[in-house]
Structures are given as C-alpha cells and as structure tokens.
Amino acid sequence: MQAAERAAAPNTLAAYQADLDSCAQSLQRVGQTLHTATTDGLRNWLADLSAQGQSRRTVARRLSCIRQYYLFLLREGMRTDNPAEHLDSPRAEQALPRFLSESEVLALLDACAEPEGASAAKKHRALVARAALELLYASGLRISELLALPRQALAGDQRMLSVRGKGGRERLVPLSDSARQAAQALVQADSGLNSPYLFPGRDPSRAMTRQAFDRILHDVGLKAGLDPARLSPHVLRHSFATHLLTHGADLRALQMLLGHADIATTQIYTHVQTERLKQVVAQHHPLAASQGDGSGV
CATH class of the missing domain: 1.20.5 (Single alpha-helices involved in coiled-coils or other helix-helix interfaces)
Structure with missing residues (x-):
C-alpha cells in the first residue's frame, strides 16, 4: 500500500x-x-x-x-481492534534546524571561485560547486532533488525549475539569475559528456553521488573558513527557509517552496525565528543585562 x-x-x-x-x-x-x-x-x-x-x-x-x-x-478487516490506539507517544525533543548566516552563505559561494592559474580539473570542480550551492540556497532543494535534476531542467531561459520531490510530488520553484547562470555555465562545460543529468558522476550515465558532493562541500567550506562539521546540503536548505522567513516570506508560500506535505513541518522555522528574536533582545535591549536570564524582558 x-x-x-x-x-x-x-x-x-x-x-x-x-x-x-x-x-x-x-x-x-x-x-x-x-x-x-x-x-x-x-x-x-x-x-x-x-x-x-x-x-x-x-x-x-x-x-x-x-x-x-x-x-x-x-x-482491511484483518483485525477488529487497534492495539496501538491508546499508546502514549513520547514527546520528542524539539531540535531546531541548523543554518548559516547570510554572510556565511556569501562566503561559501565566493569560495567556489578558482584562480586563473588553476588546473582544468579544479576549475571544473569550482563550476560544479558554484552551480550546486547556488541551486541549493536559491531554491531550497533537497540534495536528492538536486542530484536527480535532468540536464534539460535548465534548457532555454526558464525562470522556474520543475522539481520532483518526496512521494513523486512535483513542484515549481523560482530560479535566481545567479543560480541559472551558474547552472548553465556547468551545462556548457559538460556538453561533451552527453549525460542526462545536470550533475553527472564519474560515469556520465549516472548522477553524481551524495558522497562525491559531500567532499566538494567539505573543501569549499574549508576555503570559506567555515567548520565543515556545520555544513551539509540540508543546512543550506534550512538557511534558505530561515532567510526567506526573516525577510518576510509567508509560511504557506515557504511550505510550497520546500515541498512539505504538512505545514506543521514548515512551522519549525517559526521556532527558529523566536529563538533569534530572544537573542536579539538579550544582546541589544538596554535592560537585558539587568534581567539576568531575560525572563523579564
């Protein structure tokens, strides 16, 4: 079923x-x-x-x-009762999603560039890194959705990207100019591979593996001066959602962009915002220092 x-x-x-x-x-x-x-x-x-x-x-x-x-x-009529009906579910710990600051994301994107004298392999790796990070951050894609993108997804002058998410559900997400340009630069560089994928693996007939991308992200993070332990494709997805919410995005719109079946999943980002507001008050309110734990602010 x-x-x-x-x-x-x-x-x-x-x-x-x-x-x-x-x-x-x-x-x-x-x-x-x-x-x-x-x-x-x-x-x-x-x-x-x-x-x-x-x-x-x-x-x-x-x-x-x-x-x-x-x-x-x-x-299905295989039982006449539900033995799990009255079982108490343990209250799960509320783990807030980890995300990067806007300046850290910019530093990560800047670190994708390679100097003029770099080898062809390093320059190509930089193109892959730039295109992948731009798409992850600009569109909030899951890593599985990113690596499954067909090469034709960026054909022409498209402003929207069709993404097949969990459960085969499709959604449209807008493309920023910089993400589209970075992806098209990669398509042009890989034109001789005849791969069906936007991000081909060592075998062009297959998509890049998650492990291969993790190595690229690790290296770019080091160049950007960020702790690689803080980085993952999902951290970029969380950053996309958090920054949109910070700049006034509607929660329902965010749900559609992220491809969440249930808005309850999206609502965790409101908790992130609450925690950030507490920190802002604690750091900048003139009476915060005298309130101890901030409970009176």
Whole structure:
C-alpha cells in the first residue's frame, strides 16, 4: 500500500520494514506476533526501545509506523481492534534546524571561485560547486532533488525549475539569475559528456553521488573558513527557509517552496525565528543585562 498508493520512497519503505521487524522480534519474546499483538505487548516493545537507549524522537517515529500499520489492518478487516490506539507517544525533543548566516552563505559561494592559474580539473570542480550551492540556497532543494535534476531542467531561459520531490510530488520553484547562470555555465562545460543529468558522476550515465558532493562541500567550506562539521546540503536548505522567513516570506508560500506535505513541518522555522528574536533582545535591549536570564524582558 505504501509503495503503490502513496509512492513512498525506497528509504521510507526500508525504514518501515525495520520498524516492523523490531516490533515483531520484541513481540515474539512474549509469545505474540504482529497480527496477534496486544496493547501490553506493544508497550513492552516501546520499553525495549527506551532500554536500548534510543532517543524519544526515534521511539515516537517507530510508534507512528506501528500505528499506521494497525490502522491499515483495521481498515482491511484483518483485525477488529487497534492495539496501538491508546499508546502514549513520547514527546520528542524539539531540535531546531541548523543554518548559516547570510554572510556565511556569501562566503561559501565566493569560495567556489578558482584562480586563473588553476588546473582544468579544479576549475571544473569550482563550476560544479558554484552551480550546486547556488541551486541549493536559491531554491531550497533537497540534495536528492538536486542530484536527480535532468540536464534539460535548465534548457532555454526558464525562470522556474520543475522539481520532483518526496512521494513523486512535483513542484515549481523560482530560479535566481545567479543560480541559472551558474547552472548553465556547468551545462556548457559538460556538453561533451552527453549525460542526462545536470550533475553527472564519474560515469556520465549516472548522477553524481551524495558522497562525491559531500567532499566538494567539505573543501569549499574549508576555503570559506567555515567548520565543515556545520555544513551539509540540508543546512543550506534550512538557511534558505530561515532567510526567506526573516525577510518576510509567508509560511504557506515557504511550505510550497520546500515541498512539505504538512505545514506543521514548515512551522519549525517559526521556532527558529523566536529563538533569534530572544537573542536579539538579550544582546541589544538596554535592560537585558539587568534581567539576568531575560525572563523579564
């Protein structure tokens, strides 16, 4: 059902399978199966997960999978009850997304340039880095969406980019002039490869791997004077969203640009803004220093 009706990605299917296997193994120890599980049996499984040191976020995600599973069995008439209905989900820790400042993003883009005397290989690597970072930051793409872009995505003078996201959902995102120019420069440089991808790998018939891009991002980060540990494609996506919100973007528009199915996912960026506002007040309000923890500001 997940594959056929919801077009779930392979990684999602693998995660669901792992969750079901984990639950089945725990139930087996108390003489139950997934089809005969009781609420107490499922509670024992959750206790096992916690005893293994798994985070509350992971336990909550796994429980969500099991709840969906039993709802499916109930709707299909394979069970007459839902043993997961009254299980309490642990409150997950609210981890705010990491992002770069606007000046750090500019430093990262500037670091893509290579001097005139650089080798052809280094200059090409710089073209790849510039095009990838411009697109990630200007459009908020996921790394999987970026690397899957076809070469024809930038054909002509297009101002919008068609992106196929999670679950096969398509969306249009606007292209900045600098992102379009950087991508077209790469297309021109790679014209002899006849690759179907905008970012070809060593084998032009295949797309660049995530690992290959991570190495490029690591090197550019070092040149920009940034700690590579702070950098990832998703950090650039978070930076895109945070900076748009800072400059007045509407949350619904941001949801569409990011390709979030649920606006609740997008709302985490409002928490980022709240934290930033607290910091601004703590640093710049004339009475902040006298308020101790800032609770009276």
